[in-house]
Amino acid sequence: MGQKRIISAWIRGGTCTEPFAPPASDRAWRLVLLGAPGVGKGTQAELLSERLGAVHLSTGDIFRAAGNLPPEQRSAAMEEALGYMRRGELVPDELVIRLVEERKACLRLPCGFLLDGYPRTVPQAEALDNLLSGEGLALDAVLDYELPLEVVVQRLSGRRMCAQCQAAYHVETLPPKREGVCDHCGGRLVQRPDDRPEAIRVRMEVYQRSTAPLIEYYRERGLLVTVPAEGTPEEVFERSLRLLEQNAAGATRRG
Ligand code: AP5
Numbered sequence: 430m431g432q433k434r435i436i437s438a439w440i441r442g443g444t445c446t447e448p449f450a451p452p453a454s455d456r457a458w459r460l461v462l463l464g465a466p467g468v469g470k471g472t473q474a475e476l477l478s479e480r481l482g483a484v485h486l487s488t489g490d491i492f493r494a495a496g497n498l499p500p501e502q503r504s505a506a507m508e509e510a511l512g513y514m515r516r517g518e519l520v521p522d523e524l525v526i527r528l529v530e531e532r533k534a535c536l537r538l539p540c541g542f543l544l545d546g547y548p549r550t551v552p553q554a555e556a557l558d559n560l561l562s563g564e565g566l567a568l569d570a571v572l573d574y575e576l577p578l579e580v581v582v583q584r585l586s587g588r589r590m591c592a593q594c595q596a597a598y599h600v601e602t603l604p605p606k607r608e609g610v611c612d613h614c615g616g617r618l619v620q621r622p623d624d625r626p627e628a629i630r631v632r633m634e635v636y637q638r639s640t641a642p643l644i645e646y647y648r649e650r651g652l653l654v655t656v657p658a659e660g661t662p663e664e665v666f667e668r669s670l671r672l673l674e675q676n677a678a679g680a681t682r683r684g
Pocket of ligand 1: 464465466467468469470471472473487488489490492513514515517518519520521522525545546547548549553584585587588589597598599600602603623632658659660661662663665
């Protein structure tokens with residue numbers, strides 16, 4: 430099963446039943462990406478996915494895809510979730526945990542996965558642990574991207590997304606070839622509603638309160654790999670790979 434089809438099943442909530450997706454690297458990586466909004470998780474997930482063969486699964490993408498549906502096709506629960514998202518708040522745990530549970534077949538595939546934006550709270554992390562152990566699986570590592578707040582805000586306020594294929598750009602650091610037009614599909618580039626300054630402020634507060642405690646949660650379980658997120662996307666990517674390999678080598682020695 431190609432990565433595009435797995436991602437489409439993840440977003441739609443399809444079954445992902447094809448038995449075999451060969452890993453593109455010599456092992457299947459099962460990773461979580463942590464870090465404040467705008468730190469560059471989505472950008473790194475794309476680069477890591479290409480290199481490691483693990484499929485990039487983002488809970489934010491599930492909500493954005495629902496937001497692109499005509500209102501009459503959205504469920505009441507999804508409509509409510511979109512309201513939280515626009516304000517920069519977290520969608521309630523119960524709903525997100527259920528959405529991921531419904532898509533667990535995507536986590537089982539032999540190519541591995543890069544979870545981006547999930548878990549975001551301790552109850553979500555516990556739910557993920559239960560879900561994976563029920564499948565006989567475990568996380569290999571949690572990459573935690575760190576960046577000073579002012580750089581994060583600069584990255585978010587300059588971000589533009591393709592309304593059609595969701596590719597991310599930045600007005601200064603990653604501009605498209607033609608202003609306002611996606612290089613990949615020719616779609617229109619727009620600013621995400623939650624990238625407005627008032628929503629960014631709320632997202633940062635929510636991150637500190639709800640998501641930052643996950644750093645300790647994963648440190649205690651020996652899974653945390655802290656990655657400084659300064660530099661170009663390629664520099665951050667090379668650093669991520671190096672730290673991940675060091676961590677894997679350490680785990681082999683310890684185990
Ligand atoms: P989600 O989509 O997960 O958003 P997020 O975590 O806020 O992360 P972002 O996508 O904003 O940032 P990113 O770190 O991926 O940065 P990017 O690579 O784009 O979630 C959205 C919302 O959905 C949440 O707020 C919540 O409401 C809801 N939700 C989702 N999951 C949930 C959950 N589990 N529980 C509850 N609610 C949930 O980079 C940002 C910009 O910087 C881009 O323009 C990029 O080009 C640029 N950039 C990236 N790297 C670099 C670099 N190295 N140098 C210069 N520029 C760079």
